[in-house]
Amino acid sequence: xxxxxxxxxxxxxxxxxxxxxxxxxxxxxxxxxxxxxxxxxxxxxxxxxxxxxxxxxxxxxxxxxxxxxxxxxxxxxxxxxxxxxxxxxxxxxxxxxxxxxxxxxxxxxxxxx
Amino acid sequence: xxxxxxxxxxxxxxxxxxxxxxxxxxxxxxxxxxxxxxxxxxxxxxxxxxxxxxxxxxxxxxxxxxxxxxxxxxxxxxxxxxxxxxxxxxxxxxxxxxxxxxxxxxxxxxxxx
Numbered sequence: 001x002x003x004x005x006x007x008x009x010x011x012x013x014x015x016x017x018x019x020x021x022x023x024x025x026x027x028x029x030x031x032x033x034x035x036x037x038x039x040x041x042x043x044x045x046x047x048x049x050x051x052x053x054x055x056x057x058x059x060x061x062x063x064x065x066x067x068x069x070x071x072x073x074x075x076x077x078x079x080x081x082x083x084x085x086x087x088x089x090x091x092x093x094x095x096x097x098x099x100x101x102x103x104x105x106x107x108x109x110x111x112x113x
Numbered sequence: 114x115x116x117x118x119x120x121x122x123x124x125x126x127x128x129x130x131x132x133x134x135x136x137x138x139x140x141x142x143x144x145x146x147x148x149x150x151x152x153x154x155x156x157x158x159x160x161x162x163x164x165x166x167x168x169x170x171x172x173x174x175x176x177x178x179x180x181x182x183x184x185x186x187x188x189x190x191x192x193x194x195x196x197x198x199x200x201x202x203x204x205x206x207x208x209x210x211x212x213x214x215x216x217x218x219x220x221x222x223x224x225x226x
Binding site: 008032034036041042043044045046049089091093099100101102103104105106 | 213215216222
């Protein structure tokens with residue numbers, strides 16, 4: 001299910017290491033998934049997306065993995081940099097059932113120099 | 114890179130007053146959305162808009178809320194009589210094809226006092 005609340009899970013990672021952020025989604029009918037990065041005071045910024053007919057997609061320094069069997073999505077960031085410090089949200093879209101995005105609760109990533 | 118522009122960046126209003134939040138979506142986009150984020154919580158869908166009408170709305174989007182596309186470039190969210198619990202960041206988003214490629218604005222922070 002989705003988490004709601006004031007306390008975000010936090011991932012502390014050393015600069016240069018890889019980061020893995022996980023997300024569990026709730027709707028088996030969802031067919032499109034997006035990872036967003038949100039810096040303080042700013043709107044969600046697109047990172048990478050994946051459709052349900054794929055299980056992996058790679059971008060620049062980022063990889064998204066989709067496991068539909070267990071309804072799990074992950075974002076891998078290679079060689080994490082200080083500029084990667086932000087809150088990361090996964091979002092799902094049920095496509096034909098509506099064009100709205102349902103966001104997960106978010107994970108805060110702190111990159112230590 | 115094309116952007117979604119929102120004004121104002123911060124709005125303070127007294128409880129019971131009407132507010133209008135403004136957005137300029139990306140020019141070739143046809144689908145428009147409003148989301149909100151209460152401090153420390155996840156981003157929540159409010160409403161989607163296509164072809165000059167609401168295509169979907171959440172239970173948050175009650176009779177106090179309305180949206181309008183008054184001309185070819187602006188997309189507005191009106192709250193008729195603000196309540197304290199309307200205090201949040203409000204994000205506008207747009208999409209060219211509706212089921213992907215969402216771009217978010219930087220948001221308007223609404224503070225109701």
